[in-house]
Amino acid sequence: DFLGEIVSYGRQRGVTVVPFVNSLGHNTMIPRVLPEVSARDADGTPRQIGYCLSTPATRRFIEDFYSSILDRYYPDGADLFHIQLDEVWPEYADLDDPHKRVDPWCQCAECSQRSAEENLQDYVLWLVQMLIEKGVGKVVMWNDQLTRHMDALDSGFAGRLQEAGLTERLILHWWWYNNEALNDRTRVSIGRDLGLSGWVAPMTCYFSWERYSPTLRNIELMMRMGHDEGGEGAVAYSVHDPGWADHEMLLASYAWNFDAVADPETHQAAWARSRFGSAADQVISATGLIRAAATQPAVTPCYYYRYSYCQPEGPWPRPYPEQALTTLEAMEGDSVAQLEQAADQAGGATTELLALLDADHNFSTDEMACLRSLAGVAARIAGIAGTFAWLLALRAAAATGTIDPGLVAQCPMVHANLMAALTIMENHMPQWLVPSALMGLGPLLTYMEALPAHLADIEAGRLGLDECVWHADWKV
Numbered sequence: 348d349f350l351g352e353i354v355s356y357g358r359q360r361g362v363t364v365v366p367f368v369n370s371l372g373h374n375t376m377i378p379r380v381l382p383e384v385s386a387r388d389a390d391g392t393p394r395q396i397g398y399c400l401s402t403p404a405t406r407r408f409i410e411d412f413y414s415s416i417l418d419r420y421y422p423d424g425a426d427l428f429h430i431q432l433d434e435v436w437p438e439y440a441d442l443d444d445p446h447k448r449v450d451p452w453c454q455c456a457e458c459s460q461r462s463a464e465e466n467l468q469d470y471v472l473w474l475v476q477m478l479i480e481k482g483v484g485k486v487v488m489w490n491d492q493l494t495r496h497m498d499a500l501d502s503g504f505a506g507r508l509q510e511a512g513l514t515e516r517l518i519l520h521w522w523w524y525n526n527e528a529l530n531d532r533t534r535v536s537i538g539r540d541l542g543l544s545g546w547v548a549p550m551t552c553y554f555s556w557e558r559y560s561p562t563l564r565n566i567e568l569m570m571r572m573g574h575d576e577g578g579e580g581a582v583a584y585s586v587h588d589p590g591w592a593d594h595e596m597l598l599a600s601y602a603w604n605f606d607a608v609a610d611p612e613t614h615q616a617a618w619a620r621s622r623f624g625s626a627a628d629q630v631i632s633a634t635g636l637i638r639a640a641a642t643q644p645a646v647t648p649c650y651y652y653r654y655s656y657c658q659p660e661g662p663w664p665r666p667y668p669e670q671a672l673t674t675l676e677a678m679e680g681d682s683v684a685q686l687e688q689a690a691d692q693a694g695g696a697t698t699e700l701l702a703l704l705d706a707d708h709n710f711s712t713d714e715m716a717c718l719r720s721l722a723g724v725a726a727r728i729a730g731i732a733g734t735f736a737w738l739l740a741l742r743a744a745a746a747t748g749t750i751d752p753g754l755v756a757q758c759p760m761v762h763a764n765l766m767a768a769l770t771i772m773e774n775h776m777p778q779w780l781v782p783s784a785l786m787g788l789g790p791l792l793t794y795m796e797a798l799p800a801h802l803a804d805i806e807a808g809r810l811g812l813d814e815c816v817w818h819a820d821w822k823v
Contacts, residue, residue: 350420354421365428368413368429368431370430370474371397371435371451379442383402384408386399386451389456394449424482424484425482425484429486434492437451467492471493472507485516488519490545494533495530502541518579519535524565528568546581546582547572547573547580548584550566551595557652558646563612564611566597586780588777589719590717591720633725637696640729643688644685645682646732651787651791666818668738668791668794687732689732693725693732694725719775720776720777720780727788730788750806750812755802762798769788797819
């Protein structure tokens, strides 16, 4: 019942806690556990992904599921309920065949009589109506199935909402990950033209559990679009991390006093001076080093997360760090030099931030949390970039038919540096983020722990260079 405690805590402080509960998208467990609600093949075989939107069993389950949330945590009614409904698309959901992409849209006899758009529209209308009847004030849903993927948001759908008296009860929530430009189908005005209110979801710290991804530009683009097109709300996307306090500040500034923001960089500098006083220049310097390191082209392919996704062809599990090394070797430019530079930049930021934390600056709890998280972020970049720079050099030497003894001798130091980075992360990042952040480096650490013995076998002639293993042992 922890959610109930959070809802109560928020109410005491004038904060509305909005539940986000998906159903159509991002679902494989429920249709696998409850095959009676699962999307089906034409012959009736459950697909273990998606829902059959024609069977009464699905609506009974969803109503019971959502009702249980409202009954337990919102006995006096919920002002808002977010139904999400995003990213309903084919996924690798077959446990017996990881390379098989499975479509979540049901093909049973009844569902296949109508288009996916029609089935979605019917489901949304029913779901919104059901929640309103149970005391929800307004229902919120992501825009993407209605606009970018399905083209289900049309005048006919808007008319049905109007007839049911639901136009004022549905809010479309517009998201877009890109940091350079908006999508022409991701506009608050699309819904507004049909009478629907809109929120925007600027990217504040979505990838905080994996990597530092500066998104000030995305915040600026989304907030300007929301402001210009009549948006009524802005929700930070997604997990709060105090290391991204400057991003959350920018979103809040645009939301509450739009005209006061001249440009993101100027506003960020003013914020740093107001929060960190005489230490502001050091904070700005360290943050700049982190951003420079994080945006080195060779750094992004190093992170494990992308390799946790299945691929149409090739081995599963995917060989890591081998696939990352192959990607780096195929990139334009000097990947080793970029990674070494990133490691130096991030290492410099780590040193600056740890020094600030050790000094007597009388920072507030929030300011200390920001600097601590940033120190963990910087250490992660330094650790992963330094490790991959060395691995690339080792691979290049092996490709010539020999492994430089000098490089082999560096292996313990590289491993120690990675462990030092993990230690800083564990000791400084927010406690709710530490498990997922450390997990992302687990496969690389597993590989580095096994590598010394492997290199010793090669040096001793027990293994040939062509038998060199470049990926972690997935049997662990």
